[in-house]
Amino acid sequence: MISFNSTQIWVHDQDVALEFYTKTLGMVVRADVSLPEMGGFRWLSVGPAHQPDISIVLMKIPGEPVMDDAxxxxxxxxxxxxxxxxxxxxxxxxxxxxxxxxxxxxxxVDKPTDEPYGRDSSFRDPSGNHIRLMKPYSMG
Incomplete structure (x- = not known):
C-alpha cells in the first residue's frame, strides 16, 4: 500500500519560511536537522498539528553540485x-x-469566492510559492 507522507517546496530563506509556516499559518515543526558533513545542509519540515503523518519540506534552493547556476x-x-x-x-x-x-x-492574490468545486482563495508565502486555501463542497 502506498501512502502520502510529504511534499517539498523551494524557499529562499529557511528561517523566514519557518516563521511564516509556524507563526502565521500555525503549523508545527516536524524536523529541523542540519548536517555539517554535507556543507550545512538543513532538512526542515513542518505540518499541521492535527495531521502528524503529513509534512511540507521547506528546502533551500541548492547550488553546486545539485544545481548549476543556470x-x-x-x-x-x-x-x-x-x-x-x-x-x-x-x-x-x-x-x-x-x-x-x-x-x-x-x-x-485571490479573495474568497465560490467556485464549482468549493469556496476558494489564494495567497503566496514569503518565497512566492502559490498557496490555495479552500473548503471543498461535499461530494456526497
Whole structure:
C-alpha cells in the first residue's frame, strides 16, 4: 500500500519560511536537522498539528553540485512568478481563515469566492510559492 507522507517546496530563506509556516499559518515543526558533513545542509519540515503523518519540506534552493547556476536561476525565476511550488490547504471556514490571515499581514492574490468545486482563495508565502486555501463542497 502506498501512502502520502510529504511534499517539498523551494524557499529562499529557511528561517523566514519557518516563521511564516509556524507563526502565521500555525503549523508545527516536524524536523529541523542540519548536517555539517554535507556543507550545512538543513532538512526542515513542518505540518499541521492535527495531521502528524503529513509534512511540507521547506528546502533551500541548492547550488553546486545539485544545481548549476543556470538551473538555480531558473528555479528562482519561477518562484518569483509563483510557479515553482503549489500547496493546496483546506479549512472549515475560508472567510474566517482569510480574515485571520489578513490580520496577520498575509496578502491574498485571490479573495474568497465560490467556485464549482468549493469556496476558494489564494495567497503566496514569503518565497512566492502559490498557496490555495479552500473548503471543498461535499461530494456526497
Amino acid at each position: 538551473t538555480k536561476a531558473k528555479v528562482e525565476e519561477l518562484m518569483g512568478k509563483g510557479l515553482a511550488g503549489f500547496l493546496f490547504l483546506t479549512t472549515d471556514d475560508v472567510d474566517a481563515t482569510y480574515a485571520e490571515l489578513t490580520a496577520k499581514g498575509v496578502e491574498f
